[in-house]
Amino acid sequence: MIKILGIGSPFGDDQVGWKIAEELMYGDVLPCFIPQYVQIEIHDRPGVRLLDIMNGAETVFIIDAVVSGNTIGQLYRLQDDEIQTLSQILSTHDIGIAETLRLGRSLNQLPNTIIFYGVEIDINNRVNGFSKSIDAAIQQIKNSIETEIVASFANFVARSQPGVHPG
Amino acid sequence: MKRRNILKGSKLLMNKPIAINIPILARVEGEGALDLTIQNQAIESLQLKIYEPPRLFEKLLETRSCNDVLDIVARICGICPVAYQMSATHAIENCFGIRPGAWVREMRRLFYCGEWLESHSLHIHLLAAPDFLGFATAADMAKHYPQEVRRGLRLQAYGNELVKLFGGRSVHPVGACIGGFYRAPDMDAVSKLLTQAKERVKDCEDLIVWLASIDIPDNSHDFTCVSLYHPSEYPMNEGNIVSDRGLNIAIDQFDNFFREFQVPYSNALHCLLQEKNYLVGPIARLNNCFGHLPVEIHLLLQRLNIRFPTKNMYLSMMARAVEIYYAVLESIRILENYVIPDSSTTQFHFSTGQGFGCTEAPRGMLWQHYKIDENGKITFARIVPPTSQNQARIEDDLKTSLQQFGLNKPADELRRYSEMIIRNYDPCISCSTHFLKLTVNHL
Numbered sequence: 001m002i003k004i005l006g007i008g009s010p011f012g013d014d015q016v017g018w019k020i021a022e023e024l025m026y027g028d029v030l031p032c033f034i035p036q037y038v039q040i041e042i043h044d045r046p047g048v049r050l051l052d053i054m055n056g057a058e059t060v061f062i063i064d065a066v067v068s069g070n071t072i073g074q075l076y077r078l079q080d081d082e083i084q085t086l087s088q089i090l091s092t093h094d095i096g097i098a099e100t101l102r103l104g105r106s107l108n109q110l111p112n113t114i115i116f117y118g119v120e121i122d123i124n125n126r127v128n129g130f131s132k133s134i135d136a137a138i139q140q141i142k143n144s145i146e147t148e149i150v151a152s153f154a155n156f157v158a159r160s161q162p163g164v165h166p167g
Numbered sequence: 168m169k170r171r172n173i174l175k176g177s178k179l180l181m182n183k184p185i186a187i188n189i190p191i192l193a194r195v196e197g198e199g200a201l202d203l204t205i206q207n208q209a210i211e212s213l214q215l216k217i218y219e220p221p222r223l224f225e226k227l228l229e230t231r232s233c234n235d236v237l238d239i240v241a242r243i244c245g246i247c248p249v250a251y252q253m254s255a256t257h258a259i260e261n262c263f264g265i266r267p268g269a270w271v272r273e274m275r276r277l278f279y280c281g282e283w284l285e286s287h288s289l290h291i292h293l294l295a296a297p298d299f300l301g302f303a304t305a306a307d308m309a310k311h312y313p314q315e316v317r318r319g320l321r322l323q324a325y326g327n328e329l330v331k332l333f334g335g336r337s338v339h340p341v342g343a344c345i346g347g348f349y350r351a352p353d354m355d356a357v358s359k360l361l362t363q364a365k366e367r368v369k370d371c372e373d374l375i376v377w378l379a380s381i382d383i384p385d386n387s388h389d390f391t392c393v394s395l396y397h398p399s400e401y402p403m404n405e406g407n408i409v410s411d412r413g414l415n416i417a418i419d420q421f422d423n424f425f426r427e428f429q430v431p432y433s434n435a436l437h438c439l440l441q442e443k444n445y446l447v448g449p450i451a452r453l454n455n456c457f458g459h460l461p462v463e464i465h466l467l468l469q470r471l472n473i474r475f476p477t478k479n480m481y482l483s484m485m486a487r488a489v490e491i492y493y494a495v496l497e498s499i500r501i502l503e504n505y506v507i508p509d510s511s512t513t514q515f516h517f518s519t520g521q522g523f524g525c526t527e528a529p530r531g532m533l534w535q536h537y538k539i540d541e542n543g544k545i546t547f548a549r550i551v552p553p554t555s556q557n558q559a560r561i562e563d564d565l566k567t568s569l570q571q572f573g574l575n576k577p578a579d580e581l582r583r584y585s586e587m588i589i590r591n592y593d594p595c596i597s598c599s600t601h602f603l604k605l606t607v608n609h610l
Contacts, residue, residue: 048320106316
């Protein structure tokens with residue numbers, strides 16, 4: 001089971017995690033895997049509830065907004081232990097992800113793979129729409145996650161059918 | 168991993184001037200700082216600075232419909248939205264002369280049980296216990312105490328479910344309205360929660376037994392405890408404002424005895440009771456209302472030789488654990504008696520006037536006052552959260568505790584000890600700005 005979690009709040013650029021989750025849910029690629037193999041959820045600053053939310057999944061994609069002073073629209077992809085650097089990068093929901101994942105690791109309560117996708121946002125944009133450079137980032141992350149998931153299923157099929165070799 | 172128990176201390180640094188700076192106090196809600204000046208082994212000045220920007224919620228509420236108030240005030244805090252909603256709805260109902268029936272009254276208590284469980288479990292397991300057990304973070308503590316942390320997360324998760332039952336979600340719930348709730352939970356959901364609640368009783372007892380096994384020093388100070396008091400139940404939504412020094416007033420008399428004022432170094436107002444600092448929160452509630460706890464809790468505490476009332480602030484975790492046990496037992500009582508009501512809310516008409524509301528947030532008494540015009544619009548709003556009320560008490564505690572701890576200790580120890588003292592109060596800075604970097608100057 002793969003879970004895709006869009007983290008955010010209903011304000012300005014901070015909605016980016018929710019928006020990407022929504023794009024994936026209604027896109028052309030993932031719906032055929034939903035809900036048997038892929039679940040997509042959005043959450044408003046879940047804190048330690050993140051451990052419960054990830055429960056039962058082998059792979060979790062977390063999508064969240066990031067504020068680090070880099071260029072607006074900058075993309076981040078961090079996997080497993082790399083996510084600990086989040087406390088330096090500072091996700092906008094900082095009391096949530098990095099600290100909660102550290103807690104989950106101490107409790108041996110984490111999925112096999114956690115992949116974090118982040119987008120640098122303009123924290124001062126509190127209006128309804130996204131900052132200009134965010135739109136492109138949304139499409140890039142959507143495409144990357146779709147590609148990763150399709151590739152992982154292709155590998156899974158290849159492994160479970162030893163006589164068939166891709167390409 | 169090397170553990171450093173702050174309470175045990177280490178070697179002293181004699182007569183060596185040092186300067187300490189803690190940019191941001193960790194593991195508290197919001198942003199604040201502490202400035203401490205020490206001269207000749209005495210504290211010259213100590214200022215708890217809440218620099219989180221003022222959030223101006225009271226002004227934002229003016230001109231809004233009273234029907235919008237509950238959803239707006241729920242946004243003041245991600246940890247205690249229920250408290251803001253409950254004090255607000257009681258104040259508005261007080262203005263309109265509404266008296267919601269017994270069903271609404273019971274469900275509000277159940278809703279509040281959820282918030283106490285969420286907030287207290289978080290504070291004990293992720294914020295305060297690492298200090299008392301000598302760990303830098305909750306994640307470090309979880310490696311050594313995995314079962315205890317998992318138990319805390321189970322209790323918190325049960326609280327989340329209770330808030331979700333009425334609020335639709337556990338963060339910034341939206342189900343409460345003036346007069347009651349937008350909808351009544353169905354029997355199936357109530358039945359599932361009752362099963363969960365009964366499974367949590369042993370967790371509550373084990374939590375108290377575990378905390379009783381931790382070597383907690385005596386750090387008793389002389390202070391006044393203020394809380395609501397209800398003649399027949401442990402206080403949540405209703406009662407008079409009382410102190411353990413004889414105060415007993417109706418909630419609309421607040422301004423006759425309490426004074427809020429601005430200090431130049433903090434964005435949160437201070438509040439004094441007859442010009443003296445005071446404590447609100449779990450220890451204050453337990454000290455004033457201990458007799459209203461169920462017999463099961465009295466027997467357990469007696470067996471473990473844990474006594475209330477107390478003026479030992481280090482028993483703050485224990486006080487929260489006792490209230491966790493109470494919240495689970497109270498939720499069982501309410502869930503067992505649950506019936507689907509004819510209506511989950513009370514009809515009302517706007518009327519001009521003013522109303523007062525005061526309920527017990529997890530961190531203590533939360534007082535609100537509204538004035539409303541003939542169209543149901545808010546013309547005046549005032550919110551006095553528990554962390555602002557505790558600010559002067561925290562400063563006083565720090566002065567006494569740091570003197571006892573020893574002002575000639577290394578800078579890092581003074582910093583960690585100060586943070587521990589402050590965290591022990593579970594301050595919610597986001598609430599009160601309407602919190603820590605520490606600068607210590609040895610002169």
